Amino acid sequence: MPAREVLLYPDRRLKQVATPAQPGEAERVAADLLDTMDSLGHCVGLAAPQIGRLVRVVAVDVSDHPKAPENNGRLVLVNPRIVASSGSEIGREGCLSIPDLTANVRRATAIAVEHTAGRFESSGFEARCIQHEIDHLDGILFLDRVASLADDLFRRKRYAGSEDRGAGRPPSSS
Amino acid sequence: MxxxxxxxxxxxxxxxxxxxxxxxxxxxxxxxxxxxxxxxxxxxxxxxxxxxxxxxxxxxxxxxxxxxxxxxxxxxxxxxxxxxxxxxxxVADAAAAAAPDHVITVYGADHPGIVHAVTSGLAADGVNVADLQTRIGGAAGDPIYMMVLEVELGDCDAGAIGDRLREIAGANEVEIDLRPLEAEAL
The missing domain is CATH 3.30.70.260 (ACT domain)
Known part of the structure; x- marks a missing residue:
């Protein structure tokens, strides 16, 4: 299978809801996703709509990433659903479909995912990537989830009236 | 010193x-x-x-x-x-600092008029802008304009503001989202 071109916003396909993937089709799309990911080198996740296929398939692989010491290896998820989530943290995200923009996005810290081949749990950077990719299946881009302005840590202290609680922690970057 | x-x-x-x-x-x-x-x-x-x-x-x-x-x-x-x-x-004695309660994100293919469309819509409803920042990104030759605003809705109806923003989004071919600002003690 060849590597596919990654669509760039404002391509409207990136804002559409993908349909459940059928057997056969799912495998073909998954192979294209993995080939495309590999061709890009630095890519930790890709969703089918990003290569123009409006079906619910994503690929995630953070195993080479320094921020993800614990991970589930190379993941291909067909019709994935987040069935449980806990925790909440802000981290910096970018997206191949929106080059040169990053933003602080709030995501669950730990999630449980069901897909056609089973169920697993994930946390940290890998969980963030999975949430980002599953959002693509619903036409949601990370810019739709910006939590606040870039200086949100500075400001949130003020909103919360908690100036005396210390500086908090800087957002993680990804 | x-x-x-x-x-x-x-x-x-x-x-x-x-x-x-x-x-x-x-x-x-x-x-x-x-x-x-x-x-x-x-x-x-x-x-x-x-x-x-x-x-x-x-x-x-x-x-x-x-x-x-x-x-x-x-x-x-x-x-x-x-x-x-x-x-x-x-400057005269400063009024109280703004107390933003919602965040608005706007993004779309870059073109003149995005800031005007959004801010004039907010002004018409009496929404106060507490902070506004913009960025340009996207692929070379195909720029994406992004704007994030922190606003003070106060007594304004969030549903009505959201409806107005959706109209502005459609007319200007941009994505606009309005959400409560997260207040959180760290």
């Missing part, structure tokens, strides 16, 4: 100091040093790089200096650094 404490307890004059200059190391330091010469206290500030130009916005109080005195210490700094703009203006 001379340290003046408690100046804020006295009756003070407040000035808005606005400066813009081609970015280089030392602009913030030079302006801060000049203001210290007139016992200026930087009460609130925003300094950032706008497309290669360093932009400085300060609210400064001093216990004694008048506008001319503040301008006089900054004038040689403007000349030394080759600043493109420098303004010192007296």
């Amino acid at each position: 001379r340290v003046v404490r408690g100046a804020y307890l006295r009756r003070v004059s407040q000035f808005a100091v606005i400066a813009v200059g081609r970015d280089r190391p030392g602009i913030a330091a030079a302006i801060a040093a000049g203001l210290l010469e007139v016992d200026g206290n930087i009460e609130d500030s925003r300094m950032t790089n706008l497309g290669g130009h360093f932009a400085v916005m300060l609210l400064v109080s001093t216990p004694s200096a008048d506008r001319e005195a503040v301008a006089a210490v900054l004038a040689p700094i403007r000349a030394d650094l080759g600043l493109e703009a420098l303004t010192v203006a007296p």
Whole structure:
């Protein structure tokens, strides 16, 4: 299978809801996703709509990433659903479909995912990537989830009236 | 170094100091040093790089200096650094700081009129903008414009504001989202 071109916003396909993937089709799309990911080198996740296929398939692989010491290896998820989530943290995200923009996005810290081949749990950077990719299946881009302005840590202290609680922690970057 | 404490307890004059200059190391330091010469206290500030130009916005109080005195210490700094703009203006006692309660994100293919469409829609409904920042990204030759606003809805109806923003989004071919601002103790 060849590597596919990654669509760039404002391509409207990136804002559409993908349909459940059928057997056969799912495998073909998954192979294209993995080939495309590999061709890009630095890519930790890709969703089918990003290569123009409006079906619910994503690929995630953070195993080479320094921020993800614990991970589930190379993941291909067909019709994935987040069935449980806990925790909440802000981290910096970018997206191949929106080059040169990053933003602080709030995501669950730990999630449980069901897909056609089973169920697993994930946390940290890998969980963030999975949430980002599953959002693509619903036409949601990370810019739709910006939590606040870039200086949100500075400001949130003020909103919360908690100036005396210390500086908090800087957002993680990804 | 001379340290003046408690100046804020006295009756003070407040000035808005606005400066813009081609970015280089030392602009913030030079302006801060000049203001210290007139016992200026930087009460609130925003300094950032706008497309290669360093932009400085300060609210400064001093216990004694008048506008001319503040301008006089900054004038040689403007000349030394080759600043493109420098303004010192007296400001009345500041109103209470804005208390934003919602965040609005806007993004779409870059074209003139996005900021105007969104802000004029908000103004028409009496929504106060507390903060507004924009960025340009996207692929070369196909720029994506992104804007994030923190706004004060106050008594305005969030549902009605959301409806208006959706109309603006459709008319301008951009994505717009309105959400409550997260307030969180860390």
